[in-house]
Amino acid sequence: MAYKSDFLNVLDERGFIHQCSDFDGLDALAAKREVIAYVGYDCTAPSLHIGNFLSMMMLHWLQETGNKPITLMGGGTTMVGDPSGKDETRAIRTAEEIEANKASIKGVFNKVLQFGDGKTDAIMVDNADWLLKLSYIDMLRDVGRHFSVNRMLTMDSVRLRLEREQEMSFIEFNYMVCQSYDYVELARRYGCNLQMGGSDQWGNIVNGVDLGRRMGTHQLYALTTPLLTTSSGAKMGKTAQGAVWLNADQFSAWDFWQYWRNTEDGDVARFLKLFTTLPMEEIARLEKLDGAEINEAKKVLANEATALLHGRDAADAAAATAQKTFVEGGLAQDLPTISGNPGDGLLSLFVAAGLAASNGEVRRAVTGNSVSVNDAKIADPGYVAGEADFNSDGLMKISLGKKRHALVKRD
């Protein structure tokens, strides 16, 4: 192993590392178990998504290897809006919206982190606590004077906008100042010495490292993860339903399990390392499977990733449901369920179950031969559920295509 510290060794062998401002310095610190690292989370949506899961796992390993994680809620920075990787100005969000999002996001962290007052316990802070109190002139004098506009203009987040002749407003231009200041504030308050994030955050992070030096903090470090893409190059985390959210009320454990089960072959090993806590020897064994056998590895990936986030019970239930539904072709009780009765029209049942957005969509699907009831294809869009369609438990299975299923339960 190349590193002295457990922390960097684990991250390295699992494929989390993209760039670091100073490997040796950080390694020395981690070897003494003195890293206090933070990751900032935007409050632009009511749930974090799968991309954020990656940095959560980094915090997890940080803690596992004896260091202290800080999760920073971007209550203040979300008021400004990060221009990184955006072509257009983000819609400015209201304070109420940000508060609501923050409250809704918070819950996921205790799935992978241990919070508390101990030395290596995680803590959660909110940059609204200091950013909202800043006074403009003081900020300019104390912090603003350390920023070179010449240099800011060369940062990717700004430069790319300018090159494409896309508007960038002054508020967005200030984002990196806020994030840099966060780092300094966390260094002063909590002794924070490492900021981690996705590769798109590199510019923002190293600016913070720089600001720390100019403002006289201890040495700060930067560490980023590679951008998550599938091996066919697509950005990860997009599905028919939109993003792969981490909150169960927005993306169910069943959908989450299915998401991982459908991973491309070429990504399985990489994702096992990143999104599960399985030991490397076990992953090495799974990695050797090929051909149809790789499906076993995909199931393990789905089980472990789902168990991490939604609990072992939810993962087992999803696995059992998948087994019944896809392997045995039977009717599993844990599929998404709606209520309905004999006499209900097929079209409205599909819409109610969320399998289709409109009656017309179901009609077209019927024409395309992709609609079935209890695994029998339906050719008539006017089909009405009958007594015989419900089994002795009062359940009827409706499917759109091979993969999307739901149950109708009579009341």
Place this chain on the structure above:
RNA sequence: GGAGGGAUGCCCGAGUGGCUAAAGGGGACGGGCUGUAAACCCGUUGGCUAUGCCUACGUUGGUUCGAAUCCAACUCCCUCCA
């Protein structure tokens, strides 16, 4: 403040009076092949109580038998000048 340019479906983008629910591409979904994979091929992609009706090309009004297309006002965006 002045002068130009622009706003089309999930996204990009064609369309300058009827043949337009709107070309083409992307994405998404479905079918085929498979292994609930990728690649590839094919199909679908505004709504409805459906041989018809309704909604829709920034907003509101107007011209016309007929408007995404012409006119007016307004809103927002961009570029250049000050």
